[in-house]
Amino acid sequence: MAKDYISLSDTRWKEFQEFQGLGLIPVHGDFSPAGVHYPPITNYQPLTQEEAYKDYAETVKGEFDVYVHIPFCHRRCLFCHYPSHYRCSDAEKDIYLTALEKEMQNWLAFHGLNRIKSRSILMGGGTPTDLSPSQLKRFLTFFCKYVDISKCPQFNYDVDPSTLVGEDGLERLRIIKDFKGDRLTIGVQSLNDDVLKKMNRSHNAAVAKEAISNCLRMGFNVNIEFIYGHPGETLQNWIDVIEEACTLEADEIQLYRLKIEPYGDQEGTIKKFSAYHNEELISVEDTIRMKEISNLILADHGYTENLRRVFTKSKKNISIYAYNQCCRLRDEVGFGISAFSSLNDRFLINTPDFEDYYKRVAKGYLAVNRGLLRSSEQQIRWSIILPLKNYFIDKALFKKINKVDIGSVFADKFELLKKYDFISETDKKIELTPKGAFYSDEIVHVFYENQHQSFPPEDFRTGCLNPYNQ
Ligand SMILES: C[S@@+](CC[C@H](N)C(=O)[O-])C[C@H]1O[C@@H](n2cnc3c(N)ncnc32)[C@H](O)[C@@H]1O
Numbered sequence: 001m002a003k004d005y006i007s008l009s010d011t012r013w014k015e016f017q018e019f020q021g022l023g024l025i026p027v028h029g030d031f032s033p034a035g036v037h038y039p040p041i042t043n044y045q046p047l048t049q050e051e052a053y054k055d056y057a058e059t060v061k062g063e064f065d066v067y068v069h070i071p072f073c074h075r076r077c078l079f080c081h082y083p084s085h086y087r088c089s090d091a092e093k094d095i096y097l098t099a100l101e102k103e104m105q106n107w108l109a110f111h112g113l114n115r116i117k118s119r120s121i122l123m124g125g126g127t128p129t130d131l132s133p134s135q136l137k138r139f140l141t142f143f144c145k146y147v148d149i150s151k152c153p154q155f156n157y158d159v160d161p162s163t164l165v166g167e168d169g170l171e172r173l174r175i176i177k178d179f180k181g182d183r184l185t186i187g188v189q190s191l192n193d194d195v196l197k198k199m200n201r202s203h204n205a206a207v208a209k210e211a212i213s214n215c216l217r218m219g220f221n222v223n224i225e226f227i228y229g230h231p232g233e234t235l236q237n238w239i240d241v242i243e244e245a246c247t248l249e250a251d252e253i254q255l256y257r258l259k260i261e262p263y264g265d266q267e268g269t270i271k272k273f274s275a276y277h278n279e280e281l282i283s284v285e286d287t288i289r290m291k292e293i294s295n296l297i298l299a300d301h302g303y304t305e306n307l308r309r310v311f312t313k314s315k316k317n318i319s320i321y322a323y324n325q326c327c328r329l330r331d332e333v334g335f336g337i338s339a340f341s342s343l344n345d346r347f348l349i350n351t352p353d354f355e356d357y358y359k360r361v362a363k364g365y366l367a368v369n370r371g372l373l374r375s376s377e378q379q380i381r382w383s384i385i386l387p388l389k390n391y392f393i394d395k396a397l398f399k400k401i402n403k404v405d406i407g408s409v410f411a412d413k414f415e416l417l418k419k420y421d422f423i424s425e426t427d428k429k430i431e432l433t434p435k436g437a438f439y440s441d442e443i444v445h446v447f448y449e450n451q452h453q454s455f456p457p458e459d460f461r462t463g464c465l466n467p468y469n470q
């Protein structure tokens with residue numbers, strides 16, 4: 001008999017309400033995705049190139065994880081806040097590629113390097129495969145001139161499935177393979193055609209499955225992404241989607257809770273949609289139940305959450321880019337509009353504006369226009385928040401970065417989190433328990449400075465887990 005996953009999610013929903021009562025979760029139940037940067041990206045101030053690089057010391061000369069932002073898509077998905085442009089001509093994309101090459105040359109000259117030694121690569125966007133096959137080839141040819149990929153252990157692309165089918169799709173996959181790409185993160189989002197329509201995706205479920213099988217057949221490591229809590233979804237159709245996802249033989253399944261408030265350089269259509277179609281929004285209760293239900297189904301199929309919200313059957317498939325940046329706190333450089341760089345004690349972001357980007361790089365400058373240089377106290381918080389949220393805090397790494405033992409900071413907060421069975425500790429590491437992992441976004445807010453909290457104090461009940469208790 002099939003399991004009754006809806007009833008099985010009752011306990012989690014009760015527990016969620018208890019933690020609202022203790023002040024951990026805001027009364028409205030919304031969340032803020034934490035754990036890629038601290039302080040949050042929305043609080044960054046304008047910076048000149050000189051200010052951005054004041055007193056900068058590279059951690060390991062010439063070695064970086066590399067991100068490239070390709071800001072083009074076929075159409076705008078309802079939920080998406082990522083900066084992109086839609087239905088651009090090949091000529092416009094060519095202009096962008098020319099500027100991208102110039103930005104890379106400027107960056108290398110500024111850093112006194114001939115080439116970057118890549119530790120991992122992520123091509124994101126937008127949709128890198130929105131480039132035509134010949135543009136993709138042109139881009140990868142100059143990219144490999146400036147980035148040494150010979151020892152790169154993982155080369156990943158974030159892609160929309162509609163770009164990986166048909167003659168052009170297969171040609172793109174061959175080009176990606178020729179340039180040593182080995183991993184594809186495919187935005188499937190749902191396997192329900194009505195939901196995909198509501199999302200304004202450029203594919204249906206059949207196209208998504210065809211793209212997955214094309215990639216598997218060509219030997220790529222395949223990561224498929226889904227969103228829960230999106231208009232059109234129900235508890236039952238979410239169960240059906242996740243059960244089907246487990247049959248697709250993907251190496252990883254990655255789950256995102258729908259975020260309605262923007263958190264970067266662009267506001268997605270979902271924000272306006274939410275104002276006019278309130279009745280279509282999924283309740284917090286159903287969203288939390290969906291999260292619990294997918295955790296249960298994935299566990300029943302042998303998937304473990306090896307990196308936060310990414311479920312794999314084997315640890316070897318995790319994203320090295322995410323692991324290096326968020327768990328090992330290594331330096332990462334981003335190219336393209338809105339791309340960010342995480343460099344030692346600072347976080348820098350490129351201009352989001354095409355014209356501004358073109359002007360800056362044509363004059364020989366970098367594209368950075370905002371950022372934040374962390375104080376030593378913020379550095380301590382950053383080196384707790386990112387690894388705790390995503391993987392685990394390595395005590396030796398913490399000491400290497402901050403020159404103090406983790407035991408000497410925030411002892412009362414760590415004790416409190418232990419008391420509620422949110423974290424466990426050994427002599428080498430501190431990590432979230434399975435219960436803590438469910439509330440990872442909320443738990444790490446306990447380590448945020450008050451001025452950087454994601455929601456105002458009045459959104460929380462007074463309680464011992466209230467993130468404003470400093
Ligand atoms: C850069 S985006 C998309 C990559 C690719 N262009 C695609 O369409 O598949 C990376 C992922 O973030 C997730 N995402 C985007 N906007 C979101 C939102 N508002 N809430 C939750 N997840 C979101 C989606 O699952 C998406 O696949």
Ligand code: SF4
Pocket residue numbers: 072073074075076077080081082084125126127160187
């Ligand atoms: S989800 Fe992907 S395809 Fe859709 S708008 Fe965002 S970046 Fe573009």
